[in-house]
Amino acid sequence: MSTTNTNPGALTEAVFYILLSLLQPLHGYGIMQFVKEISQGRVELGPGTLYGALNTMLERGWIEYLPSADRKKEYIITARGRTVLADELDRLRELLRNGEELIGGQTRAASKDSQTLY
Amino acid sequence: MQRVKIRKLFIDFEAEEKWLNQKSAQGLQLIYYCFPTYVFTKGQPGEYIYRIELLDNLIGHPESQAYIEFLADTGVEFLASHVRWAYFRKKAVEGPFELYSDAASKITHYKRIITLTGVFCIINGFWAVNAFTRHLPGLTVVGLGNLTVMILTLSIILRSLRKIQSLKKEQALNE
Numbered sequence: 390m391s392t393t394n395t396n397p398g399a400l401t402e403a404v405f406y407i408l409l410s411l412l413q414p415l416h417g418y419g420i421m422q423f424v425k426e427i428s429q430g431r432v433e434l435g436p437g438t439l440y441g442a443l444n445t446m447l448e449r450g451w452i453e454y455l456p457s458a459d460r461k462k463e464y465i466i467t468a469r470g471r472t473v474l475a476d477e478l479d480r481l482r483e484l485l486r487n488g489e490e491l492i493g494g495q496t497r498a499a500s501k502d503s504q505t506l507y
Numbered sequence: 508m509q510r511v512k513i514r515k516l517f518i519d520f521e522a523e524e525k526w527l528n529q530k531s532a533q534g535l536q537l538i539y540y541c542f543p544t545y546v547f548t549k550g551q552p553g554e555y556i557y558r559i560e561l562l563d564n565l566i567g568h569p570e571s572q573a574y575i576e577f578l579a580d581t582g583v584e585f586l587a588s589h590v591r592w593a594y595f596r597k598k599a600v601e602g603p604f605e606l607y608s609d610a611a612s613k614i615t616h617y618k619r620i621i622t623l624t625g626v627f628c629i630i631n632g633f634w635a636v637n638a639f640t641r642h643l644p645g646l647t648v649v650g651l652g653n654l655t656v657m658i659l660t661l662s663i664i665l666r667s668l669r670k671i672q673s674l675k676k677e678q679a680l681n682e
Contacts, residue, residue, distance in 0.1 A: 401609065416580055417581050418581045433603075434608055435608035436577070437560065440577050441612050461580055462577075
């Protein structure tokens with residue numbers, strides 16, 4: 390776990406996946422495609438939302454521009470961005486660990502002698 | 508290519524957007540807009556999905572240009588602008604088209620709408636009061652016009668505020 394906390398709260402799903410996608414250089418369309426594929430169609434980024442998120446991340450130094458061969462601007466994660474991702478993974482592991490400990494292997498089809506939790 | 512021109516005035520951008528998509532379903536695809544005329548071509552019904560957005564800056568501003576360029580990269584075509592209003596479309600075969608996918612960015616857009624609409628609401632309210640207190644026959648008619656616009660803009664503001672409220676409730680549970 391890193392000692393410096395560059396991000397105090399939880400990342401949104403969209404931001405988490407955008408950072409993940411930018412471990413490699415990508416432009417706007419590439420990010421949208423990557424996130425759609427990796428989430429199996431569950432997370433679809435609106436281009437307006439994506440643009441805003443990218444600008445915020447640029448401001449915070451989590452990502453940066455990369456000069457690319459064609460005119461299109463490409464983005465890539467920075468060292469600070471990688472730290473944010475690592476911290477977020479720690480947080481998610483904590484949630485997962487606690488969740489599995491308490492709910493455990495119980496799936497939606499709950500055991501017959503207990504109430505469904507949701 | 509056959510062109511169809513329709514002159515129409517809208518105060519409510521959501522009604523305007525709905526109208527453009529209705530036209531698209533009828534086979535009329537918007538290709539250009541210059542206040543107050545909409546220019547359509549005859550194409551496949553439902554070929555394009557249309558969206559209208561209020562930008563932070565005027566179209567010529569580098570920020571707006573960068574945004575439009577970014578959108579173009581994702582397959583979103585910029586058609587026309589009116590002050591800070593931008594008209595976009597995307598091919599329906601490429602899937603559903605929404606500019607904003609999360610509550611936060613939707614709220615930001617509605618706040619922008621409220622601010623702009625608020626200005627028009629107040630100006631028209633002021634003009635209405637001004638017209639009515641002059642007691643000149645011609646001005647009363649004008650004053651009623653101003654009052655109408657004020658009421659319409661007020662209803663847009665209230666509706667947007669309600670939408671922001673429901674989006675915030677959504678945010679309390681999910682992001």
